[in-house]
Amino acid sequence: MDVHSLYTCIPHEAGIQATRELMSDNIAYKGSPIEFVLSLLEFILYKNYFKFKNQFFLQLYETKHILGHPLFRQYGGYYRCYIDDLFFLWYGSKEDLVNLVDDLNQIPSNIRFTVHNDPEQIQFLDVTVYKDKGNNKLQTKIYQKATDRNSLLHYTSSHPKHLLESLPKSQMMRVVRLTSEEQERNLNHMATQFLKRGYPKRLVDNTKQWAMSLDRTATIKGDTHKKVPKNRNDTMMFTTTYDACTPLIKNSMCYSIGQL
Structure with missing residues (x-):
């Protein structure tokens, strides 16, 4: 809804x-x-x-x-303005569901509801929820539009190296979190997409093996990373606009400070 x-x-x-x-x-x-x-x-x-x-x-x-x-x-x-997508299971008839939405829209308010329903599968945000015909359980997979293209950030893009190297990790973790079946096939597809965007094969393969070892429940709960608080009292911050020369500036500054 x-x-x-x-x-x-x-x-x-x-x-x-x-x-x-x-x-x-x-x-x-x-x-x-x-x-x-x-x-x-x-x-x-x-x-x-x-x-x-x-x-x-x-x-x-x-x-x-x-x-x-x-x-x-x-x-x-x-105002809870961001809650504008609702997902729920309906056990009544389709007619009753339509009547419910009509009743909601009769309430004096500027808020209006629309509902999309399907007995087999439905898209919610970036997930497709579908009914497994074998056991009648609900399964999930990543939602992809028919017109989707490979728009992953190219490895030659002028971005910080740590960002480029962390992107495969975050996207493959997303595959594990959102895919309840055929995780290996979907991880292989994601790996292929990164290779097409110029990412080193070793980086992609290592990240894929790491993702295959993840526990899906842990990724849903957010337990895959335990952040350690950093002590920034002794840290000197230097903020600038990023470009291709930024790593050189960083190396030069680190070297110069070390000489002081």
Whole structure:
């Protein structure tokens, strides 16, 4: 089930009320007075404007034109704006499901629902959920459009080396996490895609063997990595725009600092 245009359909008063409730219920909040924050939020919402063909327009309703505003990410989260895709199993008749959606859309609100149903398989986000005809269990696989092409980052791209070397690992872990059957076949396909994009065969083969040893349950729970907190007190940060010369700059700086 999808919520039609939920990202752009937050009534101002409802959004302000959701923010008020969230801040009031947070006993750990130690920031500015709540009413002061809400007054700033109200000003942004009701005084937001946009430019079109050298003319300025005042936005009168909803959040469509603050999508690029720094406020929107937090504001949308307070209103649960990101929850616009729903997946559930329906044990009633198709007619009852249609009636349910019709009833939901009769509720006085700017939110409208659409539903997609299939007794055999259905796509949800980047996963296809399908019914195994052998045992009647639900299985999952990576959803791929018929028009999909190999758009993986090319190995010769001007990106940090550690990013290029970590990409096969993250994508093959994704295969293990989202694929309940035929994992080896799907990993082989992913490996082929990386080879076509110029990745070293040794890197791809080693990553594939690592992925085949993973426990799928652990990847779903996120237990494959145990991050160790880094002590950055003695770290000097140097921030710059990345280009092909960045590794040379890094090596030169590390060498020079070592000589001091």
